[in-house]
Amino acid sequence: MFIQLFTSWILLALPFFILIIIKTSKSKKPPSPPSIFPKSYPIIGSSFAIKSNRKNRLQWITQILQSCPSATFTLHHLFGFRQIFTANPANVQHMLKTHFFIYQKGPFSTSVLFDFLGNGIFNVDGESWKFQRQVSSHEFNTKSLRKFVQTVVDTELHDRLIPMFSDAAVDKTVLDLQEILQRFAIDNVCKIAFGFDPACLLPSLPQAQFAVAFEEATNISSERFRAFLTITWKTKRFFNVGSEKRLKIAVSQVRDFAKKIVREKKQELADKSCLESVDLLSRFLSTGHSDENFATDIVISFILAGRDTTSAALTWFFWLIYKHPEVEKEILKEIKEKSNLPVFEEVKDMVYTHASLCECMRLYPPVPVDSKLAMEDDVLPDGTVVKKGMVVTYHPYAMGRMEKVWGSDWAEFKPERWLERDEGGKWSFVGRDPYTYAVFQAGPRICLGKEMAFLQMKRVVAGVLRRFKLVPTVEDGFQPLFVAYLTSKMEGGLPIRIEERRNFD
Numbered sequence: 001m002f003i004q005l006f007t008s009w010i011l012l013a014l015p016f017f018i019l020i021i022i023k024t025s026k027s028k029k030p031p032s033p034p035s036i037f038p039k040s041y042p043i044i045g046s047s048f049a050i051k052s053n054r055k056n057r058l059q060w061i062t063q064i065l066q067s068c069p070s071a072t073f074t075l076h077h078l079f080g081f082r083q084i085f086t087a088n089p090a091n092v093q094h095m096l097k098t099h100f101f102i103y104q105k106g107p108f109s110t111s112v113l114f115d116f117l118g119n120g121i122f123n124v125d126g127e128s129w130k131f132q133r134q135v136s137s138h139e140f141n142t143k144s145l146r147k148f149v150q151t152v153v154d155t156e157l158h159d160r161l162i163p164m165f166s167d168a169a170v171d172k173t174v175l176d177l178q179e180i181l182q183r184f185a186i187d188n189v190c191k192i193a194f195g196f197d198p199a200c201l202l203p204s205l206p207q208a209q210f211a212v213a214f215e216e217a218t219n220i221s222s223e224r225f226r227a228f229l230t231i232t233w234k235t236k237r238f239f240n241v242g243s244e245k246r247l248k249i250a251v252s253q254v255r256d257f258a259k260k261i262v263r264e265k266k267q268e269l270a271d272k273s274c275l276e277s278v279d280l281l282s283r284f285l286s287t288g289h290s291d292e293n294f295a296t297d298i299v300i301s302f303i304l305a306g307r308d309t310t311s312a313a314l315t316w317f318f319w320l321i322y323k324h325p326e327v328e329k330e331i332l333k334e335i336k337e338k339s340n341l342p343v344f345e346e347v348k349d350m351v352y353t354h355a356s357l358c359e360c361m362r363l364y365p366p367v368p369v370d371s372k373l374a375m376e377d378d379v380l381p382d383g384t385v386v387k388k389g390m391v392v393t394y395h396p397y398a399m400g401r402m403e404k405v406w407g408s409d410w411a412e413f414k415p416e417r418w419l420e421r422d423e424g425g426k427w428s429f430v431g432r433d434p435y436t437y438a439v440f441q442a443g444p445r446i447c448l449g450k451e452m453a454f455l456q457m458k459r460v461v462a463g464v465l466r467r468f469k470l471v472p473t474v475e476d477g478f479q480p481l482f483v484a485y486l487t488s489k490m491e492g493g494l495p496i497r498i499e500e501r502r503n504f505d
Contacts (some may be wrong), residue, residue, distance in 0.1 A: 038075070044074030048357070049230065052336065058368055058484055060424035061085050062398040070382035071402060078229070083371075083391045087398040089405070090381040093435035095372055095392060097443035103392060112224045115237075115251050116217045118293065120301030127453025132298060134443070139283045140448045146455075148278040152191045152468055153456045156184060157463045160201040165468050167203070169498040174473055174491040177318060179205075181311035181460075186211050188456065189306035193299050194261045213253035220247040222485035249262035256295045266290060275468040300451075308487040309366035310453050314460060315490050316364040317357060318470050319414045319480060327356055327415060328465070334461050347458045351427045357457055358437070363413065365439045368484045369396035396438045397482075405436055 038049030040308045053060040064073050064085070071087040086092065095103045104125040117123040121132040139145060161184055168175055182201035186208075190198050220243050224233045236244035265281050281299055289295065299463045301484040321328040334352045371393040378386040386392060403410050406417070419427045432441035447453070464470070472478075473495045 040076040044181050056378055058397050065398045072382050072384050085393050087395050087402055088382050089436040092394045092438055094381050100444050101376055102376050103372035113221055116221045118297040118350045120297035122301045144278050149452050152188055153459050156187050165498045174495050174497055177496045178315045178490050178493040181314050185311040186307050187301050193280045194301045196261055196456040210257045216250035262292055262295045310364045310456050312488045315359050315494055317360040320360055324413055335466055350458050351429050353458055353461055355415040358418050359415045361439045362400035365396040366487050367487050369393055369395050469501055470496050471498050
């Protein structure tokens with residue numbers, strides 16, 4: 001009761017503190033040019049700057065990091081709370097590998113996402129994370145799962161995506177590419193994770209309740225992170241009103257659906273003497289991990305990881321190659337050269353396409369920021385002092401825009417920066433270390449689905465571009481806006497029309 005009264009008093013008194021600070025901070029000196037670095041005041045920190053840049057926070061923090069000699073910056077929040085942002089590869093390696101067990105998800109992040117993700121692999125630390133990681137790693141490394149993923153992707157591509165694009169080309173229909181790719185992705189990930197087909201990419205574009213609820217839960221959970229004060233969403237949750245009421249309904253729908261699938265899968269496995277299904281849920285249950293909540297948490301986490309990441313990357317990819325026809329021409333040449341190879345060999349040898357996807361995700365990473373909580377005092381390699389309880393955020397979006405790393409042409413979409421030619425003129429891929437290019441995380445938490453994501457994306461690129469040209473229906477000078485929830489999106493989607501490609505072969 002005392003804490004609630006004290007908090008209420010602070011909130012009521014805050015405007016008076018702000019007025020005093022503003023008056024005492026005024027200077028008689030002539031005004032200096034505006035600084036990109038936010039001003040910080042006692043008690044309220046940089047709250048003014050944070051609030052005014054709420055809608056363009058990614059770009060704002062990126063500009064600050066670009067201006068910092070060490071690409072590291074400390075942002076001051078209310079009541080003395082400080083958050084460190086970094087785009088320094090040495091700091092990222094320190095956090096994600098060298099001192100991995102100091103930098104964890106922490107109780108704040110876990111509590112924000114718990115209603116949605118529970119104790120799934122992306123929301124836990126310590127022994128629980130280690131156990132889930134070991135089980136998941138074993139399953140992801142099996143040849144049978146890789147083959148299953150390839151089959152699922154090719155089936156969805158040839159039975160649904162390509163026919164839809166073909167019909168749109170004939171009817172001259174305008175499609176939202178981002179929505180279509182999201183539907184494609186959720187069909188794929190549900191088949192791979194559950195062995196269940198939600199059929200979101202049927203010609204009628206049905207609104208599957210599970211998919212709609214998942215989208216709602218993702219967006220509202222993300223908004224919790226951006227709340228000016230944590231107490232705001234916690235209060236709404238306590239009284240079950242507003243966005244928190246919608247979140248509760250959405251999460252209930254997602255979890256009820258997932259648990260129903262888990263129960264049906266357990267029964268299916270109990271009725272059979274051997275495992276016939278190769279989806280992830282069947283694999284987990286068949287190894288003895290049959291706890292219903294455990295299985296549900298894991299599957300929801302994998303759907304979150306696979307649903308928006310590849311669709312976001314591909315949306316930006318198709319936009320970028322439209323803006324850079326010379327890159328599209330080189331990709332088409334590569335597709336034509338590899339078209340007679342078996343599917344796996346074709347994908348593996350698509351070096352220029354692989355480089356183009358990496359370059360796309362450098363500029364528009366599917367997960368643009370990631371935060372860790374310092375469990376001990378520490379010092380980052382660039383000398384930044386970290387106190388126990390501080391949040392340290394590494395920033396893949398900013399990291400892809402650092403001139404010191406990528407050169408003065410960092411703003412250009414240039415797949416060749418990932419390539420070199422041998423003596424015979426053949427391209428070979430030259431990767432960057434995962435701490436410079438942290439799009440898939442790095443260290444012990446590096447993305448298990450990285451290779452599967454590239455497989456899926458390259459199969460889509462080859463299958464679509466072989467048949468169609470995707471033309472955005474936007475005005476000249478249009479520049480899509482990159483926005484971030486738990487994963488990234490293109491604000492408002494990307495309207496396109498489809499043109500059949502003639503005489504490709």
